């Protein structure tokens with residue numbers, strides 16, 4: 001099998017390529033990645049036989065020629081950071097919407113299968129869990145209506161709608177996954193967990209938006225990528241699968257867990273101004289993926305996964321150090 005992985009030099013894409021080389025060595029991998037600030041060739045270092053093409057997923061000619069030579073496209077390429085989408089939404093529209101459109105046209109022309117990687121943020125947010133433990137708990141399912149909040153999530157929602165329309169109107173063979181927040185190695189230091197880990201390495205206090213009560217449903221990146229492989233192998237054409245590992249944790253709890261790993265006082269963090277429009281809570285009901293396709297997460301302890309991630313950042317400072325000061329300078333300006 002020959003796979004084109006768009007965005008394969010980014011966080012989840014690079015981990016997907018690594019997992020593929022490890023667990024599916026017969027697969028031929030080509031990566032298409034623009035190598036924006038978020039992409040890093042070094043995330044693919046040491047892999048034999050992976051071809052990296054630097055280019056834009058919205059470049060129709062290039063995309064057409066690459067799609068013509070593969071059996072499957074797995075589409076990770078995106079502008080992915082909510083805070084950046086508040087400062088300047090335009091690259092989000094181009095990459096996430098026009099880029100997905102460009103790919104869809106190419107897979108339609110060449111009859112190639114597409115897996116579109118998306119996010120739970122397309123569903124907007126949920127209320128915090130009620131204090132009463134017997135109250136019903138709301139979670140996203142495949143039937144939840146779309147209600148995106150940020151420019152980022154609106155462009156991801158748009159891309160999902162394009163995929164669904166191309167399935168229905170043109171019979172394109174595509175599947176979609178909507179996953180919750182990923183953590184693990186090779187994640188850019190702009191994101192919450194790597195930002196706080198690298199702050200702590202530098203002796204800087206973690207920065208918590210607002211009160212820190214917002215909840216994210218954390219999943220290890222390898223569990224997400226194994227779900228993508230499960231969908232490639234057993235998913236039904238035209239279907240959507242939600243991916244999550246029951247990892248609901250408030251931002252405050254994440255910061256306290258990191259402070260504990262670093263042996264610091266649990267109150268040793270700063271509250272900083274909240275993100276405008278900040279989604280309150282995400283939570284995934286992955287029953288369909290578990291029961292219909294037989295997927296199960298392997299990282300069942302968030303604490304252990306977090307500790308391993310801290311170890312990775314401690315051991316790989318040369319990988320993240322060049323981006324740290326630039327990223328913090330951007331945060332200092334604000335949206």
Ligand code: NAD
Pocket residue numbers: 006007008009010011012013032033034035036037038039040055056057058075076077078079080081095099117118119120156178179180181182183188
């Ligand atoms: P990332 O920002 O780390 O990586 C994105 C990659 O896409 C980078 O390598 C970048 O260079 C590349 N890219 C950007 N614009 C491009 C373009 N025009 N053409 C080609 N390549 C381009 O993002 P990530 O966190 O790895 O997310 C990957 C995908 O997974 C995205 O589609 C995102 O919406 C989705 N997702 C992410 C999460 C999460 O928690 N990070 C959760 C669910 C879904």
Ligand code: TDX
Pocket residue numbers: 080081082083118119120121180181182190191192193195207208209210214215216251275
């Ligand atoms: O310094 C910070 N302090 C803080 O409290 C940062 C960077 C974030 N936060 C909060 C905001 C969120 O509630 O932490 C939470 C996680 O923030 P991000 O890492 O920016 O992720 P989020 O906005 O939840 O979106 C992520 O998950 C869904 C990915 O970036 C998206 O690409 C994915 O679709």
